[in-house]
């Protein structure tokens with residue numbers, strides 16, 4: 001992408017008091033890496049690997065995967081790159097992995113559950129990632145999608161370590177894993193909160209269904225309270241807590257998420273500039289005050305309004 005010459009300087013993400021908040025990119029294919037770098041991404045907070053699988057009738061080979069991962073990792077020498085294991089099912093169905101006849105695919109055999117049922121696919125993905133990691137200089141982190149339990153966390157992080165992958169974590173996008181975040185994080189190196197699915201499951205509103213789209217709002221205080229659970233657990237255990245759902249791309253909500261304990265934010269590269277600027281205008285104390293008023297609201301709309309009016313009053 002061509003960026004305007006008068007774009008703001010691409011400083012690392014930080015609050016007004018200097019607290020660093022890494023600003024990372026959500027990417028769906030390696031070819032998008034260059035634009036993310038141009039827009040100042042400090043790494044990748046969510047690399048969705050589904051693209052490798054969606055176009056084919058069967059899983060790609062280890063060699064095909066390794067080449068894609070190598071292309072991605074090569075774009076970020078010395079930088080963190082969080083790769084998510086294949087997240088198939090519900091809004092991302094795969095013929096060879098998912099059962100098309102499930103009545104409630106969002107509540108079905110999806111994400112890590114589907115990978116566990118076809119463990120060879122997960123093992124091949126980890127093999128390809130370990131090979132690409134050995135050939136590149138990025139700081140590779142791997143994470144599992146749709147983790148609901150401590151047992152799944154132990155399973156995934158143990159498997160990743162078998163392949164020599166040093167930093168293994170989980171996505172927190174199911175309320176159960178947010179509520180038990182302290183126990184989940186005891187076994188994971190980091191958590192990354194997927195606010196899209198976390199909102200869907202907290203409000204029981206299918207994120208694909210237009211008739212209930214009004215419920216899909218991550219400003220909802222119930223969602224924010226779950227984020228706080230994870231942020232508090234991360235702070236107690238000294239483990240990073242990232243946000244990789246769309247919520248991180250809303251500049252004011254991004255500040256609120258930091259106030260709830262997020263230590264990094266990952267978003268579409270086009271959102272980085274606005275979020276960077278808004279973060280730089282607030283201290284950690286401001287972020288915590290904004291989080292408090294949002295948490296105290298009755299609903300999503302009033303949380304947004306309350307945070308916006310406090311932000312307008314802050315010096």
Ligand code: PEP
Pocket residue numbers: 046048087173193194195196197198244245246
């Ligand atoms: C999420 O659920 O918030 C997320 C980042 O993952 P995806 O949108 O790919 O489900």
Ligand code: MG
Pocket residue numbers: 145173194196197
């Ligand atoms: Mg998700």
